[in-house]
Amino acid sequence: MSSSQTILLLPAVSDGDVAAFEQLYDRHAPILYALLLRMLASPEDAQEVLQEAFVKAWNDASRYDPSRGSELAWLISITRSRGIDRIRSRKVRGEREKDAARDNSIRSTAVDGMAAVESVVAGEEQRAVRAALAEIPEAQRQALELAYFDGLSQSEIAGKLGVPLGTIKTRMQLGMRKMRERLRESLDR
Amino acid sequence: MIHETFDEIAALEAVGAATADESRFLAEHLEGCNDCAALARAYRETAARLPLMLDPVSPPPGVRRSIMDAVGASVQPVTLEIPYRPRPFIDPRWYATAALLFLALWGWREVGIRVEREQVRAERAVAARLEEERHLLAADNRRMMAQMQELAAPGTRTIALAGQKMAPSASARIFMDPARRRAIIFFYDMPPNPSNRSYELWIIRADKKAPEGAGTFDVDPESHRSSMTIERLPVDTEIKALAVTLEPKGGVTTPTSSDYYLMGEAGL
Structure with a gap:
């Protein structure tokens, strides 16, 4: 994930620089919040988990290794992991059924759009991702999204979509392969 | 060279859909396969871009404030959920007191258990003794019933013994069943015999000169x-x-004295 146009903030954060941490939040919180809204379908849960994720980032900033990926990729990893934890704890409580009903209202809560995050996600990169996803067949994309955003296992996805497990594996492999190739072509240009 | 099986698992693993076994299998393979390791990294980077398909959404201002409040006051690690609380100092004497209290309670419990065990043992002994007495009484009852049947038998004969100079007020009654050659004898108002002596019943036969001992008995004091x-x-x-x-005590073969306590003729 490219971050060449941005200054790395996590090294300063690891030194206790609160101002750097504020910048980090302003830069990445919108995409992370969008991720959590997509995963959790609940603004309250998404806000709670976002706080947890940023506090973890504050505490673990010294562990960030720039050679292994961008700051955003690192933050996404932390945030998604926390989101999956929340989904699993929710499954125990049986609250997951409300997701579908909330989905539409959450999508409409998006505010400011790119204006708020123009420095967060390079437009070029986002366009590349969207373009790559657009080229993936709907069935493959759906399987990837259920795994990545909803935290479903292969067998859960197979059950949900009513297709054989082997088919799901193949769809995800083909989808990931195509997306990887398209992104490499786009971002290497 | 990319291995097809691991290509598939790496793709699944990147989106969090690999099973635990598949992830372990992949990790073991990646340790020795640089090509597949590079592919797995590429898949992870690809998956990390998936959130970019979403429209960014600004969180409410309160979220930012909460996070900054949490980290702003200190450069030390913080947590939102469980604030650090120093462990309170506990005087070692409390531990000693707690240990003593525990030992005392444990000892009390042990004593209680032993007392209860003793009670159970004692109660079992009483129950065993009562059971034994019940058996004896039942046997007595059976014996008494048999004796009463004998006494009521049509051929039973009765012989009365009268007190002599050693026990003038004493008496006895003999119920004899000639057919079975058995007899039951009841003695009344007899002086209690000393512990080293016992009474002996003698049968004086027409065909023999010397009395014949028929058995000894003790009198209830x-x-x-x-x-x-x-x-x-x-x-x-x-x-x-x-x-x-x-x-x-135990009787003799011939009377040692002519001091009779009871005597009676058979009259047969």
Whole structure:
């Protein structure tokens, strides 16, 4: 994930620089919040988990290794992991059924759009991702999204979509392969 | 060279859909396969871009404030959920007191258990003794019933013994069943015999000069009564009289004294 146009903030954060941490939040919180809204379908849960994720980032900033990926990729990893934890704890409580009903209202809560995050996600990169996803067949994309955003296992996805497990594996492999190739072509240009 | 199986698992693993076994299998393979390791990294980077398909959404301002409040006051690690609380100092004497209290309670419990065990043992002993007494009483009852049946038998004969100079008020009644050659004897108002002596019943036969011992008995010191049963009586026509003397404990073969306590003719 490219971050060449941005200054790395996590090294300063690891030194206790609160101002750097504020910048980090302003830069990445919108995409992370969008991720959590997509995963959790609940603004309250998404806000709670976002706080947890940023506090973890504050505490673990010294562990960030720039050679292994961008700051955003690192933050996404932390945030998604926390989101999956929340989904699993929710499954125990049986609250997951409300997701579908909330989905539409959450999508409409998006505010400011790119204006708020123009420095967060390079437009070029986002366009590349969207373009790559657009080229993936709907069935493959759906399987990837259920795994990545909803935290479903292969067998859960197979059950949900009513297709054989082997088919799901193949769809995800083909989808990931195509997306990887398209992104490499786009971002290497 | 990319291995097709691991290509698939790496793709699944990147989006969090690999099973635990598949992830372990992949990790073991990646340690020795640089090509597949590079592919797995590429898949992870690809998956990390998936959120970019979403429209960014600004969180409410309160979220930012909460996070900054949490981290702003300190450069130390913080947590939102469980604030650090120093462990309170506990005086070691409290531990000693707690240990003593525990030992005392444990000892009390042990004593209680032992007392209860003793009680159970004692109660079991009482129950065993009562059971034994019940058996004895039942046996007595059966014996008494048998004796009463004998006493009520049509051929039973009765012989009365009268007190002599050693026990003028004493008496005895003999119920004899000639057919079975058995007899049951009840003694009344007899003086209690010393512990080293016992009374002996003698059968004076018509066909023999010397009395024949029929058995010994002891008298109950409180009721002054006793009873005895004789098996294998001589034929009733041979019994001339019956008498009782006080003899050494266990009885003798011939009377040691002519001091009779009871005597009576058979009258047969």
